[in-house]
Amino acid sequence: MDQKLQMLLDTVRKLIRRGAYPHITKVLAKSHPADIAHLFRYLDLKEQRILFNLLADPEISAYVLSELDHATGAQLLEQIDKETITEVLQEMPYDDAVDIIRNMPEELAEEVLQSMEVEHSEEIEELLKYDEDTAGGIMATEIFSLREEMTVREAIEAVQGAEDIEMVFYLYVTDEYNHLVGVLSLRQLLTVPPTARLKDIMTADVISVRTDIDQEEVAHLVAKYNILAIPVVDEGNKLMGIITVDDVIDVMREEATEDIYKMAGSSDEELLYGYKSFKIARLRLPWLITNLFGGVITGYLMWLFKATLEEVIALISFIPVITGMGGNVGGQSATIVVRGFATGRVDVSTMRQVFLKELRVGVIMGVVCGTTIGLVAFFWHHNPYLGLVVGLAMVTAMSVAATMGVVAPFFFKRVGVDPAIASTPFVQTANDITGILIYFGTATLFLSYLR
Amino acid sequence: MDQKLQMLLDTVRKLIRRGAYPHITKVLAKSHPADIAHLFRYLDLKEQRILFNLLADPEISAYVLSELDHATGAQLLEQIDKETITEVLQEMPYDDAVDIIRNMPEELAEEVLQSMEVEHSEEIEELLKYDEDTAGGIMATEIFSLREEMTVREAIEAVQGAEDIEMVFYLYVTDEYNHLVGVLSLRQLLTVPPTARLKDIMTADVISVRTDIDQEEVAHLVAKYNILAIPVVDEGNKLMGIITVDDVIDVMREEATEDIYKMAGSSDEELLYGYKSFKIARLRLPWLITNLFGGVITGYLMWLFKATLEEVIALISFIPVITGMGGNVGGQSATIVVRGFATGRVDVSTMRQVFLKELRVGVIMGVVCGTTIGLVAFFWHHNPYLGLVVGLAMVTAMSVAATMGVVAPFFFKRVGVDPAIASTPFVQTANDITGILIYFGTATLFLSYLR
Numbered sequence: 001m002d003q004k005l006q007m008l009l010d011t012v013r014k015l016i017r018r019g020a021y022p023h024i025t026k027v028l029a030k031s032h033p034a035d036i037a038h039l040f041r042y043l044d045l046k047e048q049r050i051l052f053n054l055l056a057d058p059e060i061s062a063y064v065l066s067e068l069d070h071a072t073g074a075q076l077l078e079q080i081d082k083e084t085i086t087e088v089l090q091e092m093p094y095d096d097a098v099d100i101i102r103n104m105p106e107e108l109a110e111e112v113l114q115s116m117e118v119e120h121s122e123e124i125e126e127l128l129k130y131d132e133d134t135a136g137g138i139m140a141t142e143i144f145s146l147r148e149e150m151t152v153r154e155a156i157e158a159v160q161g162a163e164d165i166e167m168v169f170y171l172y173v174t175d176e177y178n179h180l181v182g183v184l185s186l187r188q189l190l191t192v193p194p195t196a197r198l199k200d201i202m203t204a205d206v207i208s209v210r211t212d213i214d215q216e217e218v219a220h221l222v223a224k225y226n227i228l229a230i231p232v233v234d235e236g237n238k239l240m241g242i243i244t245v246d247d248v249i250d251v252m253r254e255e256a257t258e259d260i261y262k263m264a265g266s267s268d269e270e271l272l273y274g275y276k277s278f279k280i281a282r283l284r285l286p287w288l289i290t291n292l293f294g295g296v297i298t299g300y301l302m303w304l305f306k307a308t309l310e311e312v313i314a315l316i317s318f319i320p321v322i323t324g325m326g327g328n329v330g331g332q333s334a335t336i337v338v339r340g341f342a343t344g345r346v347d348v349s350t351m352r353q354v355f356l357k358e359l360r361v362g363v364i365m366g367v368v369c370g371t372t373i374g375l376v377a378f379f380w381h382h383n384p385y386l387g388l389v390v391g392l393a394m395v396t397a398m399s400v401a402a403t404m405g406v407v408a409p410f411f412f413k414r415v416g417v418d419p420a421i422a423s424t425p426f427v428q429t430a431n432d433i434t435g436i437l438i439y440f441g442t443a444t445l446f447l448s449y450l451r
Numbered sequence: 452m453d454q455k456l457q458m459l460l461d462t463v464r465k466l467i468r469r470g471a472y473p474h475i476t477k478v479l480a481k482s483h484p485a486d487i488a489h490l491f492r493y494l495d496l497k498e499q500r501i502l503f504n505l506l507a508d509p510e511i512s513a514y515v516l517s518e519l520d521h522a523t524g525a526q527l528l529e530q531i532d533k534e535t536i537t538e539v540l541q542e543m544p545y546d547d548a549v550d551i552i553r554n555m556p557e558e559l560a561e562e563v564l565q566s567m568e569v570e571h572s573e574e575i576e577e578l579l580k581y582d583e584d585t586a587g588g589i590m591a592t593e594i595f596s597l598r599e600e601m602t603v604r605e606a607i608e609a610v611q612g613a614e615d616i617e618m619v620f621y622l623y624v625t626d627e628y629n630h631l632v633g634v635l636s637l638r639q640l641l642t643v644p645p646t647a648r649l650k651d652i653m654t655a656d657v658i659s660v661r662t663d664i665d666q667e668e669v670a671h672l673v674a675k676y677n678i679l680a681i682p683v684v685d686e687g688n689k690l691m692g693i694i695t696v697d698d699v700i701d702v703m704r705e706e707a708t709e710d711i712y713k714m715a716g717s718s719d720e721e722l723l724y725g726y727k728s729f730k731i732a733r734l735r736l737p738w739l740i741t742n743l744f745g746g747v748i749t750g751y752l753m754w755l756f757k758a759t760l761e762e763v764i765a766l767i768s769f770i771p772v773i774t775g776m777g778g779n780v781g782g783q784s785a786t787i788v789v790r791g792f793a794t795g796r797v798d799v800s801t802m803r804q805v806f807l808k809e810l811r812v813g814v815i816m817g818v819v820c821g822t823t824i825g826l827v828a829f830f831w832h833h834n835p836y837l838g839l840v841v842g843l844a845m846v847t848a849m850s851v852a853a854t855m856g857v858v859a860p861f862f863f864k865r866v867g868v869d870p871a872i873a874s875t876p877f878v879q880t881a882n883d884i885t886g887i888l889i890y891f892g893t894a895t896l897f898l899s900y901l902r
Contacts, residue, residue, distance in 0.1 A: 256707035264786035295772030321746030335715035
């Protein structure tokens with residue numbers, strides 16, 4: 001957080017504690033809307049409610065809501081009166097308004113939609129049809145487009161007359177049926193004769209996406225082609241909306257956070273719950289319970305080998321390190337594959353290569369760690385055979401773990417389970433089990449030398 | 452990967468195997484440069500070398516290099532003759548060329564710089580002064596700016612005359628000393644009288660960054676203010692360059708991948724090594740060796756409790772689950788904090804809140820898991836005291852683990868160690884140790900009831 005924001009945050013917090021509301025209103029009036037929106041992220045829900053109520057200008061309220069996650073946004077809106085809700089929502093870009101309405105109680109949402117001006121509510125109801133995570137769900141519908149038969153002079157006049165299109169960088173060109181047929185830049189308009197027709201100067205090769213494309217796919221395309229906006233068309237190539245790069249940034253950030261959280265058995269929905277401990281616990285528990293039963297199975301296997309263990313009690317000293325290292329290496333491989341899926345670096349066509357690479361790397365690292373732990377075992381318990389057993393078990397466990405870390409995500413992807421969620425607990429449990437089996441298996445085999 | 456690209460990849464691979472090089476040249480000529488660049492990501496270094504040599508147009512070579520990571524780019528360039536290297540680098544935006552030159556052997560870099568036209572080499576040497584991860588290191592220096600005394604008519608003429616500035620969305624305005632004083636949009640120019648002076652119509656409130664600001668900070672600003680480009684100024688507010696949102700997307704993607712990899716004790720530098728197993732193993736080993744010694748310490752503690760264990764062998768059945776669950780919960784908390792640092796949701800001002808939240812969540816989840824495992828222990832070994840010991844140990848271990856997962860990243864951040872790298876191994880080892888101590892401590896305390 002930068003210093004300016006930190007100061008603003010400290011001031012606002014202090015004033016909220018003191019209940020000095022008129023003072024806060026003054027501070028807010030002097031702040032950039034983006035800073036105010038940013039501020040909300042650091043406040044708890046109670047503080048957010050107070051501050052939101054103090055925003056006098058519906059335009060700023062709208063801005064703040066656009067920047068917050070939509071569930072929080074819906075919660076903040078619910079506490080104010082319906083007329084203001086309607087007013088604020090009408091100030092927002094349709095795509096953001098839709099996301100907030102989705103998160104409202106159904107009854108309130110209906111009421112609000114009915115009290116809106118028809119032109120607004122129609123647009124919003126149109127957008128509500130699209131799935132939240134698709135191009136249709138994130139596109140802005142306030143598009144400025146030009147007809148292909150227009151002349152350059154007419155186009156410039158249209159640009160001059162258009163309101164609220166600060167962010168025009170690409171001018172999309174359509175035919176009489178609103179089919180997307182080309183694209184122009186504003187600068188291009190300035191460098192050609194005013195009488196030229198758009199269809200003769202436009203670039204006919206436009207990259208566009210369909211409304212039902214997944215938002216992650218949209219982010220990939222925008223990043224790949226380095227474009228600032230991508231037009232969205234329906235199945236008949238009619239221009240429906242536009243997705244700008246700032247929405248794409250939000251998508252990318254969300255998806256990265258989602259993946260990171262998922263791999264730790266957490267969930268990005270947690271953010272929505274803020275400090276509600278019970279709800280958060282409920283989100284995380286299924287993953288933990290899965291791991292719990294994995295741990296019980298591992299424990300059961302150890303129990304089966306208790307005769308071996310009772311004979312050579314020294315074996316217990318290396319249980320944590322054998323299972324731990326297997327888990328670590330498997331976790332590394334799984335992370336590389338899962339993140340590779342997300343960035344597009346890993347897919348079915350490279351599976352064999354990735355598998356062989358991770359196997360080689362696993363063997364190399366296994367030999368290094370196996371030798372180290374073998375020597376530790378030898379010098380600690382003064383038994384060269386124990387060193388051998390522990391070392392061998394380590395090499396095998398780490399090599400198996402590395403390949404398991406590759407196979408598991410591919411398997412889960414194949415059967416349609418999200419590899420980011422399922423891979424870590426599976427890989428960890430599987431490696432604990434194979435680690436214990438390999439370790440005690442080897443030990444039982446060499447039992448007469450270990451005694 | 453989309454179908455079109457998959458087909459292209461399959462075709463090119465097949466042709467490379469067959470050595471049908473003239474055929475490949477034809478295929479490449481028909482493909483979009485972005486697709487060709489994307490293709491390179493899926494090829495191994497040998498295939499990349501072959502394909503890169505077949506690119507006939509230096510402009511396309513330049514495009515491909517801009518999209519690849521810079522170390523690979525440097526490796527690909529080294530194999531071709533110096534004149535072509537110079538030619539290709541001159542086709543690239545300066546910021547990308549600089550990054551590639553940084554990755555070349557010093558001698559070759561010097562030679563290439565000397566053979567360049569002076570205007571290019573001067574720009575590049577200027578940029579080489581900035582640190583790679585700062586605003587100066589990623590900015591483009593080919594900026595188009597206007598003087599504040601210009602009239603709108605003059606400004607439009609300047610825009611019409613400027614070459615190669617397809618991507619103009621903001622027009623930056625400077626004073627006679629090249630100080631950044633304002634900003635305009637192209638559309639604004641079209642809607643005001645041609646005789647107006649820029650200084651009277653421009654927005655004087657420009658968000659800019661200094662050359663030495665970290666690139667991650669730049670990404671945050673661009674995302675926060677939803678802007679498409681940010682001007683870069685030196686310490687005297689002189690306009691030095693511009694960073695566009697497509698560069699920011701690359702930064703964000705890099706940083707997210709870096710964080711994810713680091714938390715698994717891997718490194719994003721791995722990508723540079725592709726399939727070189729020994730180099731990759733060397734990158735990952737330090738983290739694993741740290742964990743290895745953590746595991747040995749845990750094992751040593753178990754060894755100290757061997758008397759307890761020999762008396763009540765049933766205790767071994769729950770070692771994996773107690774240490775495992777502590778590691779899981781600690782890992783979740785650590786992940787949430789580390790990712791929170793990156794996205795700005797967590798910082799020192801919210802530390803206490805996050806700590807208390809994770810503690811509460813940890814206790815709740817601990818009670819659920821502790822009850823479960825206590826019942827399992829009771830029914831399995833028919834001993835209510837064992838159930839009690841295991842359950843109690845689980846609740847305590849999980850609660851401690853949850854808070855450790857919060858404290859560790861904050862501590863590492865405070866002492867200047869990257870929390871993404873250090874947190875997981877530390878939290879895991881610390882939790883194994885506390886888990887074992889709590890478990891065997893409780894067991895030793897209740898020893899007479901367990902026998």
